[in-house]
Amino acid sequence: xxxxxxxxxxxxxxxxxxxxxxxxxxxxxxxxxxxxxxxxxxxxxxxxxxxxxxxxxxxxxxxxxxxxxxxxxxxxxxxxxxxxxxxxxxxxxxxxxxxxxxxxxxxxxxxxxxxxxxxxxxxxxxxxxxxxxxxxxxxxxxxxxxxxxxxxxxxxxxxxxxxxxxxxxxxxxxxxxxxxxxxxxxxxxxxxxxxxxxxxxxxxxxxxxxxxxxxxxxxxxxxxxxxxxxxxxxxxxxxxxxxxxxxxxxxxxxxxxxxxxxxxxxxxxxxxxxxxxxxxxxxxxxxxxxxxxxxxxxxxxxxxxxxxxxxxxxxxxxxxxxxxxxxxxxxxxxxxxxx
Amino acid sequence: xxxxxxxxxxxxxxxxxxxxxxxxxxxxxxxxxxxxxxxxxxxxxxxxxxxxxxxxxxxxxxxxxxxxxxxxxxxxxxxxxxxxxxxxxxxxxxxxxxxxxxxxxxxxxxxxxxxxxxxxxxxxxxxxxxxxxxxxxxxxxxxxxxxxxxxxxxxxxxxxxxxxxxxxxxxxxxxxxxxxxxxxxxxxxxxxxxxxxxxxxxxxxxxxxxxxxxxxxxxxxxxxxxxxxxxxxxxxxxxxxxxxxxxxxxxxxxxxxxxxxxxxxxxxxxxxxxxxxxxxxxxxxxxxxxxxxxxxxxxxxxxxxxxxxxxxxxxxxxxxxxxxxxxxxxxxxxxxxxx
Numbered sequence: 001x002x003x004x005x006x007x008x009x010x011x012x013x014x015x016x017x018x019x020x021x022x023x024x025x026x027x028x029x030x031x032x033x034x035x036x037x038x039x040x041x042x043x044x045x046x047x048x049x050x051x052x053x054x055x056x057x058x059x060x061x062x063x064x065x066x067x068x069x070x071x072x073x074x075x076x077x078x079x080x081x082x083x084x085x086x087x088x089x090x091x092x093x094x095x096x097x098x099x100x101x102x103x104x105x106x107x108x109x110x111x112x113x114x115x116x117x118x119x120x121x122x123x124x125x126x127x128x129x130x131x132x133x134x135x136x137x138x139x140x141x142x143x144x145x146x147x148x149x150x151x152x153x154x155x156x157x158x159x160x161x162x163x164x165x166x167x168x169x170x171x172x173x174x175x176x177x178x179x180x181x182x183x184x185x186x187x188x189x190x191x192x193x194x195x196x197x198x199x200x201x202x203x204x205x206x207x208x209x210x211x212x213x214x215x216x217x218x219x220x221x222x223x224x225x226x227x228x229x230x231x232x233x234x235x236x237x238x239x240x241x242x243x244x245x246x247x248x249x250x251x252x253x254x255x256x257x258x259x260x261x262x263x264x265x266x267x268x269x270x271x272x273x274x275x276x277x278x279x280x281x282x283x284x285x286x287x288x289x290x291x292x293x294x295x296x297x298x299x300x301x302x303x304x305x306x307x308x309x310x311x312x313x314x315x316x317x318x319x320x321x322x323x324x325x326x327x328x329x330x331x332x333x334x335x336x337x338x339x
Numbered sequence: 340x341x342x343x344x345x346x347x348x349x350x351x352x353x354x355x356x357x358x359x360x361x362x363x364x365x366x367x368x369x370x371x372x373x374x375x376x377x378x379x380x381x382x383x384x385x386x387x388x389x390x391x392x393x394x395x396x397x398x399x400x401x402x403x404x405x406x407x408x409x410x411x412x413x414x415x416x417x418x419x420x421x422x423x424x425x426x427x428x429x430x431x432x433x434x435x436x437x438x439x440x441x442x443x444x445x446x447x448x449x450x451x452x453x454x455x456x457x458x459x460x461x462x463x464x465x466x467x468x469x470x471x472x473x474x475x476x477x478x479x480x481x482x483x484x485x486x487x488x489x490x491x492x493x494x495x496x497x498x499x500x501x502x503x504x505x506x507x508x509x510x511x512x513x514x515x516x517x518x519x520x521x522x523x524x525x526x527x528x529x530x531x532x533x534x535x536x537x538x539x540x541x542x543x544x545x546x547x548x549x550x551x552x553x554x555x556x557x558x559x560x561x562x563x564x565x566x567x568x569x570x571x572x573x574x575x576x577x578x579x580x581x582x583x584x585x586x587x588x589x590x591x592x593x594x595x596x597x598x599x600x601x602x603x604x605x606x607x608x609x610x611x612x613x614x615x616x617x618x619x620x621x622x623x624x625x626x627x628x629x630x631x632x633x634x635x636x637x638x639x640x641x642x643x644x645x646x647x648x649x650x651x652x653x654x655x656x657x658x659x660x661x662x663x664x665x666x667x668x669x670x671x672x673x674x675x676x677x678x
Contacts (some may be wrong), residue, residue: 069525107523135585146522149530183485183573184446186408190570191488215574216581231529232571234522235554239578242555246474247586247618254610261610267603271593279586 001033001056003097004315005087006308008038009065010104011301018103019046021308026052029316035090035097037062037083062086066104072111088112091294099295099315101286103303109296110147110289118293120324122331125151126291127159127230128298129166130237131284136221141167141176143225145233145287153196156180156227157334160207162290162327163225169321170314176224179213181232186212193229201227206330215239244279285310288318291327295319340372340395342436343654344426345647347377348404349443350640357442358385360647365391368655374429374436376401376422401425405443411450427451430633438634438654440625442642448635449486449628457632459663461670464490465630466498466569467637468505469576470623475560480506480515482564484572484626492535495519495566496673499546501629501666502564508660509653515563518552520571525551532568540566545669554578583618624649627657630666634658 006022008015015038022034033056036043040061047057064082066075079085085108087100102109110126119126127144134140143163148155160178167173180197182190187198189212201209213223215236228236251272255265265272277283285307286299295318299311318324345361347354354377361373372395375382379400386396403421405414418424424447426439441448449465458465466483473479482502487494499517506512519536521529526537528551540548552562554575567575590611594604604611616622624646625638634657638650657663 135589149522149533181574183488183570188410194488214577216577216584218578218581219585231522232574235520235571235574236578238553238555239557239575240582242557243579243582244586245555246558247583250474250617251614254614255607258610261607264603264606264610267606268594268600271597271600271603275590275593278589 002031002316002319003033003035004312005035005037005060005091005097005100006312007083007087007100007102007104008036008043009062009083010102011299011303013302013304014103015043015046017303017305018101018308019043020305021303022057022312023050023052024305024309025312025316026056029313032056032312032316033058034312035060037087039063060086060090066108070108072105072107075105075108076112076115084108085112085116088116092117097294098319099297101297101299101308101311101315103299103301103308106146106298109298113289113292113296117296120291120293120328120331122328123162123291124158125155126289127155127162128287129163129290130287132219132237132240132281133278133284134221135219138221138224139171139173139284140218140223141225142233142237143227143290144230145228145237146230147289148230150231151193151229153193153200156193156197156229157200157204157207158291158331160201160204160209160225160227161330163227164207165323165326165330166288166290166318167224169323169326170317173224175208177210177222178207178225178227179210179223181215181226181228181236182212183214184212185214197227204334206333241281248276248279282307283310285314288314293324295324341370341655341658342372342374343651344374344376344399344430344436344439345651346422346426346439346441346443347375347382348401348422349441350638350642352641352643353442354382354385356642356644357440357647358382359644360642361396361651362389362391363644363648364651364655365395368652371395371651371655372397373651374399376426378402399425399429405447409447411444411446414444414447415451415454423447424451424455427455431456436633437658438636440636440638440647440650440654442638442640442647445485445637448637452628452631452635456635459630459632459667459670461667462501462630463497464494465628466494466501467626468502468629469626471558471576471579471620472617472623473560474558477560477563478510478512478623479557479562480564481572481576482566482629483569484567484576485569486628487569489570490532490568492532492539495532495536495568496539496543496546497630497670499540499543499548499564499566500669502566503546504662504665504669505627505629505657506563508662508665509656512563514547516549516561517546517564517566518549518562520554520565520567520575521551522553523551524553536566543673545672580620587615587618621646622649624653627653632663634663
């Protein structure tokens with residue numbers, strides 16, 4: 001049995017989306033056991049009338065609520081009975097629990113995990129690795145995308161190692177093609193950090209490094225992993241999502257502006273639905289936090305049930321593939337100058 | 340008469356695009372005088388058979404060619420007779436010339452301009468400010484987008500001042516809404532540079548600072564200027580362009596996959612053409628370099644004639660609006676700790 005904690009209070013659609021997502025994942029994976037964290041009475045009510053295998057569902061009572069404006073460090077220190085912090089502490093303390101999924105505050109989650117859970121031995125900094133669909137039907141992982149706004153070349157190399165193993169073990173991508181996000185393709189582009197990272201990545205046998213990537217090529221399908229500092233990685237991911245969403249909105253507005261367009265769109269209805277689904281990040285799960293001592297998956301704050309279900313599946317596959325042990329083994333092969 | 344130098348050898352469509360773009364701009368602006376820089380024989384041939392006011396066209400012979408892989412510093416030092424370097428030196432030395440436009444190498448242009456042309460008094464670093472269309476029909480300028488991969492809070496404040504004046508004077512945007520690119524909206528987000536810049540921008544009277552912007556909101560129309568370091572600004576602009584282009588490609592591919600879609604698309608032909616034009620960066624001119632002692636506009640390497648024409652118009656409007664003098668006056672109001 002694989003036990004996964006679900007932080008049920010944090011996202012925009014709580015607790016409905018986490019609970020429904022958990023039950024959907026439960027129905028598909030007979031080896032899954034979910035632990036729903038949050039206010040017991042509210043969770044009981046949410047479960048009422050639903051059909052599920054109750055022997056694989058447990059409620060962890062965590063009544064405290066994290067406010068939007070609370071500082072991550074205050075949350076970690078003062079809100080031990082919030083659904084997120086309780087999940088982190090349980091994950092740390094109980095050997096029988098494998099992973100946690102949260103759609104709550106990114107800042108609180110990163111701080112909580114760093115302070116209370118800890119890292120895989122050898123890992124300097126955990127990093128987020130969300131997945132985006134590429135135009136050829138593949139996927140690309142971006143690591144880091146927000147856990148570390150400042151990085152060193154050694155961090156970037158570790159991100160490359162961890163994300164490669166993740167893509168290989170969880171998504172079956174063979175020899176993932178790894179690129180370094182930069183302002184140009186040439187080796188000498190970017191600041192000192194980028195130039196040094198370029199050299200380090202070239203020397204790293206476990207990484208199939210193919211060079212620098214300019215951000216306009218992210219969706220081309222030429223890369224499976226893009227390594228970046230958390231600031232520009234965040235810009236990369238959010239700009240892609242934002243541009244896609246804004247263009248879809250614009251398309252919709254244009255279509256409704258003339259009758260003939262509406263007629264045309266009617267013939268293309270299935271195509272537009274497919275495109276929308278293709279670009280809907282809810283279908284690609286969450287942003288896993290690579291390098292933590294146990295599996296942590298962060299879903300979008302706007303996650304609906306389907307997105308939470310995908311996050312749970314990601315966590316499940318990370319655990320089953322023994323990703324953490326593989327990361328530890330690979331990281332230990334190289335010298336990483338510590339912080 | 341406003342004299343503008345055109346570097347005719349550098350982009351993908353040279354010299355045809357710069358020459359045709361220059362002649363198109365010439366036809367529209369009776370006060371414009373263009374100086375075409377490059378190999379005289381080739382330029383003469385390109386001009387042959389075209390109709391234009393020859394009293395306002397001059398050829399500046401510059402036979403040397405800049406290779407793709409040449410280091411910017413080598414270009415500046417060794418290729419004084421290349422079309423780009425000759426233009427920079429002429430722009431510096433002749434009072435009667437107002438501006439230059441180039442679609443050549445960004446690195447060589449930035450280095451050449453810094454070393455040979457110089458800055459507006461008080462400006463610490465010149466910065467690129469390309470323009471993107473927003474979904475409400477407006478525009479947004481992103482400053483910096485690649486001239487400075489590393490910045491200080493003082494740089495970011497100057498970018499805000501320069502870009503505000505640019506949007507106001509060249510595009511008629513009143514009290515441009517200025518945002519700082521960051522990983523979240525809250526004032527305490529990002530690294531020390533971002534946090535310090537946030538405070539500086541709040542204190543800057545000449546800037547209508549509205550707070551942090553997350554990259555997914557770039558096209559929302561809520562902002563007229565986004566201030567960023569050159570690295571993440573570059574990622575922001577290129578990701579937006581890349582995502583839009585990839586989605587259009589995907590849309591086209593989908594349409595051609597089924598007959599019924601092709602029929603639908605036929606009814607929507609005008610709409611798709613409009614969308615494509617709307618997203619075509621060639622229509623929005625180049626990336627002006629703000630803060631240089633004379634006007635410099637950099638067009639995309641892929642610029643066609645229409646894009647070069649827009650670049651020339653931008654340069655013309657910058658000169659006519661006396662932007663440089665306004666930047667100098669505004670910058671002088673604040674203390675900027677020097678590098």
